[in-house]
Amino acid sequence: QVQLVQSGAEAKKPGASVRVSCKASGYTFTSYGITWVRQAPGQGPEWMGWFNTYTGDTTYSQKFQGRLTMTTDTSTTTAYMDLRNLTSDDTAVYFCARDGVHLWLEYFFDFWGQGTLVTVSS
Amino acid sequence: SALTQAVSESGSPGQSITISCTGTSSDVGGYNLVSWYQQHPGKAPKVIIYDVTKRPSGVSNRFSGSKSGNTASLTISGLQAEDEADYYCCAFAGSGTYVFGTGTKVTVL
Numbered sequence: 001q002v003q004l005v006q007s008g009a010e011a012k013k014p015g016a017s018v019r020v021s022c023k024a025s026g027y028t029f030t031s032y033g034i035t036w037v038r039q040a041p042g043q044g045p046e047w048m049g050w051f052n053t054y055t056g057d058t059t060y061s062q063k064f065q066g067r068l069t070m071t072t073d074t075s076t077t078t079a080y081m082d083l084r085n086l087t088s089d090d091t092a093v094y095f096c097a098r099d100g101v102h103l104w105l106e107y108f109f110d111f112w113g114q115g116t117l118v119t120v121s122s
Numbered sequence: 123s124a125l126t127q128a129v130s131e132s133g134s135p136g137q138s139i140t141i142s143c144t145g146t147s148s149d150v151g152g153y154n155l156v157s158w159y160q161q162h163p164g165k166a167p168k169v170i171i172y173d174v175t176k177r178p179s180g181v182s183n184r185f186s187g188s189k190s191g192n193t194a195s196l197t198i199s200g201l202q203a204e205d206e207a208d209y210y211c212c213a214f215a216g217s218g219t220y221v222f223g224t225g226t227k228v229t230v231l
Contacts, residue, residue, distance in 0.1 A: 046222060107173070
């Protein structure tokens with residue numbers, strides 16, 4: 001069965017960086033993209049960016065340009081999200097999600113990771 | 123900017139409710155690529171509608187979607203206690219980007 005399993009909660013200080021991992025299983029990794037979404041406490045989800053696992057192309061929300069990097073390791077079917085120069089506004093649950101855009105033209109997120117809480121506080 | 127949704131909607135068991143999601147001609151109105159997600163507390167979102175009107179396998183046919191201009195709608199018919207959750211719309215906004223809605227909390231009275 002399709003599973004996306006994320007790394008555990010992180011506590012960071014302002015100005016630091018965080019890496020969240022997302023281990024995919026149960027499907028052909030390069031046949032689906034990986035999208036990252038975050039959700040601040042009590043808020044709606046916020047789309048952060050997308051990684052084309054087939055070509056390695058990325059699309060980032062303008063809001064995160066310059067401090068967000070998405071990568072994958074196809075040998076371990078793991079996606080990574082790195083966010084730099086953290087502030088308290090980055091405190092949120094970060095989700096990875098699967099999409100079928102690049103091969104299936106499926107513009108929605110059908111499987112999600114369990115979420116990773118990142119807390120930024122001095 | 124986030125798509126606009128009512129903060130809350132409520133209904134009694136068996137009733138129908140409709141949740142609206144208003145965007146612009148650059149997102150909701152520009153593409154038939156609106157999806158809806160149900161989220162229970164502490165859980166990840168779950169897709170219940172995609173491409174405006176389509177339901178993924180396994181999702182109840184009590185959920186239906188539609189769109190008119192820059193506003194998409196989700197209707198839940200035959201409301202059940204398990205439908206109590208937060209609901210978010212999401213629209214493709216061009217150039218590989220997406221925008222989510224502000225969310226609607228559904229309460230079953």
